Amino acid sequence: xxxxxxxxxxxxxxxxxxxxxxxxxxxxxxxxxxxxxxxxxxxxxxxxxxxxxxxxxxxxxxxxxxxxxxxxxxxxxxxxxxxxxxxxxxxxxxxxxxxxxxxxxxxxxxxxxxxxxxxxxxxxxxxxxxxxxxxxxxxxxxxxxxxxxxxxxxxxxxxxxxxxxxxxxxxxxxxxxxxxxxxxxxxxxxxxxxxxxxxxxxxxxxxxxxxxxxxxxxxxxxxxxxxxxxxxxxxxxxxxxxxxxxxxxxxxxxxxxxxxxxxxxxxxxxxxxxxxxxxxxxxxxxxxxxxxxxxxxxxxxxxxxxxxxxxxxxxxxxxxxxxx
Numbered sequence: 001x002x003x004x005x006x007x008x009x010x011x012x013x014x015x016x017x018x019x020x021x022x023x024x025x026x027x028x029x030x031x032x033x034x035x036x037x038x039x040x041x042x043x044x045x046x047x048x049x050x051x052x053x054x055x056x057x058x059x060x061x062x063x064x065x066x067x068x069x070x071x072x073x074x075x076x077x078x079x080x081x082x083x084x085x086x087x088x089x090x091x092x093x094x095x096x097x098x099x100x101x102x103x104x105x106x107x108x109x110x111x112x113x114x115x116x117x118x119x120x121x122x123x124x125x126x127x128x129x130x131x132x133x134x135x136x137x138x139x140x141x142x143x144x145x146x147x148x149x150x151x152x153x154x155x156x157x158x159x160x161x162x163x164x165x166x167x168x169x170x171x172x173x174x175x176x177x178x179x180x181x182x183x184x185x186x187x188x189x190x191x192x193x194x195x196x197x198x199x200x201x202x203x204x205x206x207x208x209x210x211x212x213x214x215x216x217x218x219x220x221x222x223x224x225x226x227x228x229x230x231x232x233x234x235x236x237x238x239x240x241x242x243x244x245x246x247x248x249x250x251x252x253x254x255x256x257x258x259x260x261x262x263x264x265x266x267x268x269x270x271x272x273x274x275x276x277x278x279x280x281x282x283x284x285x286x287x288x289x290x291x292x293x294x295x296x297x298x299x300x301x302x303x304x305x306x307x308x309x310x311x312x313x314x315x316x317x318x319x320x321x322x323x324x
Contacts, residue, residue: 005189007174008219012323014315018303026299027306028292030229031207032065033145033166036115039063040292041224041307043209045175045234046070046094046118047252052244053083055237058284060090067118070094071252071261077106084112092147094120097128100135116145116166122180122253122272123172124149125156130163137164150211152188154200161206168206169232170197174213176235177251180272191226198227217294224295224307225314236291240284250275 020026032038044051044059046067056066068091072080084091093114095103106112119132129148136146148160149169160168171194173180173187181187190213201208210228213219214236223231238249250256251273258265265271304310 005192006318007189008191008213008215008222009324010189010318011191011222011316012319013221013225013298013302014317015301016303016313016315018300020300020303020305023293023296023300025305026296028063028295030224030307032230033116033147033207034205035143035145035166036065038065038230040288041228041230041295042220042288042291043067043230043232044237045211045232046092046120047234047238047250048257049245049249050234050238050243052242053079054242055240055244055284056083056087056091058242058288060087062285062288065091065115067092067094069252070096070120071257081106081110081112084114085110088113089115092116092118092145094118097121097126097132100132103136104139116147118169119146119148120252121148122150124151124169125153125159129160133160133163133165147209149209152193152197154196157197157200157206157208158204161201161204165206167209167229168197168201169209169211170194170228171211171213171232175211175251176213177249177254177274177276178212178272179251179274180253183270183272191222194223194228195226201229202227217291217298220291220295221298221310225302225310225316227311229307235278236287237284239278239280240282240287241280242284243278243280245278245280247277247280248275249278 028040030041040063046069048069059066145166147167148165152172174190194210198208207229209230210223211232214233254273255271256275302313
């Protein structure tokens with residue numbers, strides 16, 4: 001029988017009795033990884049047109065952890081080193097599943113001590129990720145965290161957890177500049193992916209990061225209520241004054257990106273991302289606090305003082321287009 005998957009726009013939450021007397025009461029504290037707590041449930045996407053020095057500063061002040069992207073050119077590798085030294089165990093760096101020797105050289109040769117590494121792969125349920133997680137965990141102590149993804153199935157979460165991942169990033173194709181679903185026909189609607197992956201993640205005590213499809217506080221609330229511990233946001237941060245771009249936002253698999261970093265699209269491959277112009281007219285702190293205010297309001301509609309209580313009380317309803 002063919003399965004049905006739902007996106008964020010296909011569902012709503014049913015209001016519950018509210019015993020929370022003020023919207024200032026709900027706590028946003030959440031389990032970012034098996035070892036680490038984050039004060040707010042929001043990561044900025046580890047994309048080159050999103051995260052940079054200015055946004056990293058804002059994120060740390062707000063209680064998030066910056067995740068630096070993995071595509072610093074040789075001329076800018078010094079910037080990455082300086083950023084990791086500045087924030088040390090308050091930040092992560094991203095890496096691919098290959099060239100782990102270069103990662104080890106970067107860390108050891110410069111005495112860098114980030115919280116850990118995001119293994120940043122388009123299809124994270126793979127033998128390359130399995131071997132990479134095991135190599136990193138073998139090389140470094142348990143305190144060095146490995147966050148792996150992206151995936152969209154419970155089977156993938158189970159495997160990544162068993163391989164040693166400390167958190168799993170969920171989302172294949174929901175991002176506004178991702179075209180993987182159009183190009184390959186593969187993926188899963190994000191609400192269903194998060195809900196199903198979070199169920200196995202909770203059982204294995206491995207936190208879930210809902211990556212992609214966040215348009216505002218509504219999607220954050222739905223993702224968290226569905227079981228995600230945190231969300232990862234790209235476009236909204238790209239549109240802030242501190243976004244690391246000159247007014248554009250692009251997927252890491254877009255032709256624009258590959259032209260800049262690899263001199264063009266590799267033969268035999270096709271871009272799986274796109275490019276769009278964005279405004280830069282809102283401070284990141286203001287935007288994030290507005291998202292959190294919306295989250296607090298949503299939590300009161302469920303009578304929830306914590307994210308865990310939101311998940312426990314959440315009742316979803318499927319909606320038609322006339323709901324909007």
